[in-house]
Amino acid sequence: MNVTVPDEILESARMSEVELRQEIAVLLFEKDRITLAQASRLADMDRLRFQHLLASRGIPVHYDVGDFEEDLATLRDLGRR
Helix, strand or coil, X not given: CCCCCCHHHHHHHCCCHHHHHHHHHHHHHHCCCCCHHHHHHHCXXXXXXXXXXXXXXXXXXXXXXXXXXXXXXXXXXXXXX
């Protein structure tokens, strides 16, 4: 799905497209609507950098079974390369 945000909205908010994606990712993660992995992908940041962004805003990282299973799958995939 693509979402189009008019340039004048970004200009009004004094934000770049990258900053808007990060803000949306932080908001959705904070509201527990998406996982840490999903939020970091949406923000186009590696997980550690996204965690630093969350920490800078005082937002705790909630790590659940889904996140753990996703991490295990990633580790398995990395082991096959």
